[in-house]
Amino acid sequence: MAAPNRGRKPTGAQGRPGRSLVLILIALVALTGGMFWSGQLTPRLGIDLAGGTTITLEAKNQPGAPNAINETNMNTAVGIIERRVNGLGVSEAEVQTQGDRNIIVNIPKGTDSQQARKQVGTTAQLYFRPVLAVAPGGPAGEEPAPSPSASASGEPEDGASASPDTATEGTPESGAPSAEPTASPTTQGRAVTEGLKAPAASPSASASEEPKPSESPEPSASASTDPADDQASADLQKRFTELDCTDDAVRGTLGDGVKPGDTTIACGTNSAGQWEKYILGPAEVDGRDVDDAQGELDQQRGLWKVTMEFTEEGAKKFSTITSRLSQQQPPMNQFAIVLDGEVVSAPQVNQTLSANAEITGDFTQESAQDLGNILSYGALPLSFEEASVTTVTAALGGEQLRAGLIAGAIGLALVVLYLVVYYRGLAFIAILSLLVSAAMTYTIMALLGPGIGFALNLPAVCGAIVAIGITADSFIVYFERIRDEIREGRTLRPAVERAWPRARRTILVSDFVSFLAAAVLFIVTVGKVQGFAFTLGLTTLLDVVVVFFFTKPLMTLLARRPFFSGGHPWSGLDPQRLGAKPPLRRGRRVSVPTDPKEA
Amino acid sequence: MSRLGNLGARLYRGEVGYDFVAKRRIWYGVSILITITAIVGLAVRGLNMGIEFKGGAVFTTPKVEVSVSQAQEIAEEASGHQAIVQELGTGGMRIQVSELDTAQADQVQTELAEELGVERDSVNAELVGPSWGEQIANKAWTGLGVFMILVVIYLAIAFEWRMAVAALIALIHDITITVGVYALVGFEVTPGTVIGLLTILGYSLYDTVVVFDSLKESSKDITKQTRWTYGEIANRSINSTLVRSINTTVVALLPVAGLLFIGGGVLGAGMLNDISLSLFVGLAAGAYSSIFIATPLVADLKEREPQIKALRKRVLAKRAAAAAKGEPRPGDQSPDADGELLDPAPAAAVVGPRGRGRGRPTGRR
Numbered sequence: 024m025a026a027p028n029r030g031r032k033p034t035g036a037q038g039r040p041g042r043s044l045v046l047i048l049i050a051l052v053a054l055t056g057g058m059f060w061s062g063q064l065t066p067r068l069g070i071d072l073a074g075g076t077t078i079t080l081e082a083k084n085q086p087g088a089p090n091a092i093n094e095t096n097m098n099t100a101v102g103i104i105e106r107r108v109n110g111l112g113v114s115e116a117e118v119q120t121q122g123d124r125n126i127i128v129n130i131p132k133g134t135d136s137q138q139a140r141k142q143v144g145t146t147a148q149l150y151f152r153p154v155l156a157v158a159p160g161g162p163a164g165e166e167p168a169p170s171p172s173a174s175a176s177g178e179p180e181d182g183a184s185a186s187p188d189t190a191t192e193g194t195p196e197s198g199a200p201s202a203e204p205t206a207s208p209t210t211q212g213r214a215v216t217e218g219l220k221a222p223a224a225s226p227s228a229s230a231s232e233e234p235k236p237s238e239s240p241e242p243s244a245s246a247s248t249d250p251a252d253d254q255a256s257a258d259l260q261k262r263f264t265e266l267d268c269t270d271d272a273v274r275g276t277l278g279d280g281v282k283p284g285d286t287t288i289a290c291g292t293n294s295a296g297q298w299e300k301y302i303l304g305p306a307e308v309d310g311r312d313v314d315d316a317q318g319e320l321d322q323q324r325g326l327w328k329v330t331m332e333f334t335e336e337g338a339k340k341f342s343t344i345t346s347r348l349s350q351q352q353p354p355m356n357q358f359a360i361v362l363d364g365e366v367v368s369a370p371q372v373n374q375t376l377s378a379n380a381e382i383t384g385d386f387t388q389e390s391a392q393d394l395g396n397i398l399s400y401g402a403l404p405l406s407f408e409e410a411s412v413t414t415v416t417a418a419l420g421g422e423q424l425r426a427g428l429i430a431g432a433i434g435l436a437l438v439v440l441y442l443v444v445y446y447r448g449l450a451f452i453a454i455l456s457l458l459v460s461a462a463m464t465y466t467i468m469a470l471l472g473p474g475i476g477f478a479l480n481l482p483a484v485c486g487a488i489v490a491i492g493i494t495a496d497s498f499i500v501y502f503e504r505i506r507d508e509i510r511e512g513r514t515l516r517p518a519v520e521r522a523w524p525r526a527r528r529t530i531l532v533s534d535f536v537s538f539l540a541a542a543v544l545f546i547v548t549v550g551k552v553q554g555f556a557f558t559l560g561l562t563t564l565l566d567v568v569v570v571f572f573f574t575k576p577l578m579t580l581l582a583r584r585p586f587f588s589g590g591h592p593w594s595g596l597d598p599q600r601l602g603a604k605p606p607l608r609r610g611r612r613v614s615v616p617t618d619p620k621e622a
Numbered sequence: 623m624s625r626l627g628n629l630g631a632r633l634y635r636g637e638v639g640y641d642f643v644a645k646r647r648i649w650y651g652v653s654i655l656i657t658i659t660a661i662v663g664l665a666v667r668g669l670n671m672g673i674e675f676k677g678g679a680v681f682t683t684p685k686v687e688v689s690v691s692q693a694q695e696i697a698e699e700a701s702g703h704q705a706i707v708q709e710l711g712t713g714g715m716r717i718q719v720s721e722l723d724t725a726q727a728d729q730v731q732t733e734l735a736e737e738l739g740v741e742r743d744s745v746n747a748e749l750v751g752p753s754w755g756e757q758i759a760n761k762a763w764t765g766l767g768v769f770m771i772l773v774v775i776y777l778a779i780a781f782e783w784r785m786a787v788a789a790l791i792a793l794i795h796d797i798t799i800t801v802g803v804y805a806l807v808g809f810e811v812t813p814g815t816v817i818g819l820l821t822i823l824g825y826s827l828y829d830t831v832v833v834f835d836s837l838k839e840s841s842k843d844i845t846k847q848t849r850w851t852y853g854e855i856a857n858r859s860i861n862s863t864l865v866r867s868i869n870t871t872v873v874a875l876l877p878v879a880g881l882l883f884i885g886g887g888v889l890g891a892g893m894l895n896d897i898s899l900s901l902f903v904g905l906a907a908g909a910y911s912s913i914f915i916a917t918p919l920v921a922d923l924k925e926r927e928p929q930i931k932a933l934r935k936r937v938l939a940k941r942a943a944a945a946a947k948g949e950p951r952p953g954d955q956s957p958d959a960d961g962e963l964l965d966p967a968p969a970a971a972v973v974g975p976r977g978r979g980r981g982r983p984t985g986r987r
Contacts, residue, residue, distance in 0.1 A: 413747070414747040416746050536831050552817050
């Protein structure tokens with residue numbers, strides 16, 4: 024549909040109107056069949072119609088990293104957020120990028136939106152914390168049972184009060200790395216072995232590197248002297264005892280408000296998939312300290328392992344923690360890799376490690392690569408801000424859907440009424456065309472739900488309603504042309520054919536402009552505007568299809584009916600009513616060559 | 623209807639018609655006046671930007687027992703910020719609190735629900751960070767710019783640059799008026815409004831393009847005749863597509879009116895209302911501008927072309943000569959709407975040869 028061309032000879036459907044009609048009928052049947060086949064009988068509803076929460080995140084520019092907001096980082100962030108949201112047990116949650124710096128998270132109704140928001144919006148939460156105690160994840164009795172495998176000694180109670188000492192005092196033993204070669208098989212199934220040996224940093228230096236808890240209660244060195252801290256430690260112990268890791272809701276709130284410097288409790292699964300709970304010391308290394316990590320196959324042993332590389336600063340911190348931990352008794356020789364408040368892995372440390380380290384154990388390929396990803400990206404690559412959060416209750420969603428449908432029905436009824444009053448019999452063709460257009464729009468929308476994840480939202484409904492006007496206008500253009508031809512004194516059948524090329528050009532030009540607007544809107548804008556633009560563009564395209572393959576052939580066919588060709592008063596094509604030129608002149612014009620001379 | 627049909631026929635044949643082009647200065651004046659009013663209104667009153675642009679929260683509650691003023695008090699107390707409360711058709715409340723940060727909003731929602739005696743989960747919340755609106759607005763401006771450039775290019779190719787310029791001016795005119803109405807009346811500007819506004823782009827041009835299409839066709843062989851000036855042809859084009867323009871506008875406005883009625887009457891406020899309101903205003907402005915502004919502007923621009931100027935001279939000279947001879951002025955009749963100047967239609971057939979005979983030689987000079 025480029026520059027309008029003057030089409031003098033009616034082409035296309037003129038000779039075989041039936042063929043086009045059959046074609047469009049086949050298309051309709053195919054679409055409907057596809058709809059039933061896919062089992063998607065209604066368009067997927069957006070959050071604002073079905074109820075739920077939509078969170079729009081906007082990536083923030085980070086100082087020092089001007090190009091951080093790029094496609095790769097955005098996609099990584101989507102992956103991580105998706106994992107977090109799915110971790111909530113949300114089915115059908117949707118995480119997708121929109122525009123160049125936004126991520127949209129759609130969470131259907133029935134999910135705790137507050138919890139979801141916490142999961143989604145937060146950024147850097149990967150920490151390495153020393154393990155103080157481990158117990159099976161279920162709600163324990165009076166006394167937390169020591170983890171059967173990991174803790175050969177030491178009651179968790181001891182661990183809770185004793186180990187923070189080491190953490191906060193910052194006096195890890197600087198002893199030589201123990202040369203124990205490899206993994207000790209625990210139920211955790213993981214152990215850190217040495218990748219590259221490096222001399223341990225001096226205790227004092229590394230102590231200063233450690234995140235210093237500022238105001239958090241320290242159940243630590245002062246534990247014995249300060250009753251308040253004693254109290255805090257006892258509280259923690261109590262919470263640990265009561266903690267039930269198998270309860271999703273409990274787990275979701277566990278990490279709330281925990282500062283890196285706090286001693287905390289956390290949950291995690293062991294390699295057998297069972298929940299375990301931990302008491303963890305203050306974080307000593309965080310996600311930013313990890314330079315790179317990946318799951319790889321150890322060629323020699325045929326095992327999957329995860330290798331980590333630390334940044335310079337991270338290496339110092341890591342060697343401090345490992346040199347200290349390696350001196351401890353199980354389970355306190357473990358450090359926990361905590362992502363978003365959950366322990367993803369808790370390897371044992373057997374020696375002081377530094378810049379490079381590897382974690383071995385019974386990893387599968389998947390779990391090794393997962394852990395590698397978590398370690399390298401666990402912290403979102405970008406920091407995000409909640410640009411908007413919309414929570415729609417199912418009640419309001421339903422109401423809006425109903426209102427949209429009613430508005431559509433009213434709009435359609437008014438248009439039909441107007442068409443009938445003004446165009447009479449011709450309105451029949453217009454209404455049928457509108458119906459075909461509506462049916463195609465509906466089925467395509469339904470199919471696009473599973474197809475490309477299209478979801479009908481309120482602006483999209485608006486777009487569809489507004490499109491009634493655009494679609495009807497194409498018929499108006501054509502009908503007016505036909506009427507003009509009849510006013511010229513032509514009979515209906517030639518009028519229908521002569522009017523078509525010109526009407527067609529006008530329809531194409533104006534629909535092109537309309538489509539252009541929709542396409543630009545769709546590409547450039549964000550959020551709700553896109554839904555609107557999408558429907559508008561879709562209906563504009565369908566309008567062209569319907570006018571070409573349905574309205575025009577139908578018009579050609581019906582022009583053969585005496586009702587229309589005879590100019591019945593109710594046909595809308597009555598020459599007299601239209602004020603056609605008197606028959607006297609028409610008679611005269613027979614002598615004039617009927618082929619228009621167009622210079 | 624028959625009368626309307628007759629009107630259509632008479633418009634078509636040019637028996638009746640309004641001289642849009644000749645009276646264009648009046649309409650330009652009107653438009654300039656409206657535009658100035660709009661700009662002044664925008665400058666003085668500014669736009670009433672919604673929460674989505676300022677940042678804040680909108681809570682929509684189900685039916686509550688308290689009055690609007692009570693609800694406002696409760697909301698202000700809970701949030702510590704100014705609150706605007708509207709009652710909805712459903713009996714619920716729409717509570718807007720500006721400058722609320724998304725983190726605080728959760729708490730406010732809980733408090734509100736408690737105070738209003740409704741379930742927390744039954745409250746709808748829309749929380750918007752302060753930079754979101756800016757982003758939407760920026761994108762909208764970008765969209766507007768890109769669209770305008772593309773459309774000017776397209777129209778310049780499909781028609782000619784003069785029409786593209788005229789269409790662009792008409793487009794800016796429509797948007798200015800719509801924005802001005804928003805400033806003067808104080809309607810709230812929301813993303814819905816922006817959607818509506820951007821849709822007007824397409825619609826306004828859609829209408830204009832149809833008139834241009836007809837004009838292009840009628841003015842095709844314009845220099846080969848001496849009966850009509852370009853302005854007159856343009857005027858005929860407007861008149862002959864007038865019925866269509868009116869029908870299109872009516873048909874476009876009817877669904878929007880349905881939306882407005884339902885959006886405003888039943889839901890009280892929200893997306894439906896915002897989109898349809900700006901559409902309604904914009905569509906009306908668009909229909910006006912395509913008839914009164916865009917096409918007369920094209921005529922103005924065209925009349926500057928030497929060829930068309932010469933044509934005008936010839937036409938006027940011929941008419942003067944005809945008047946001197948006492949012949950009826952051909953201007954009393956009109957060319958076909960289709961602009962087939964050499965159309966075999968009887969009216970043209972009678973005068974056509976004469977026009978051709980005299981017009982051609984001069985036309986080829």
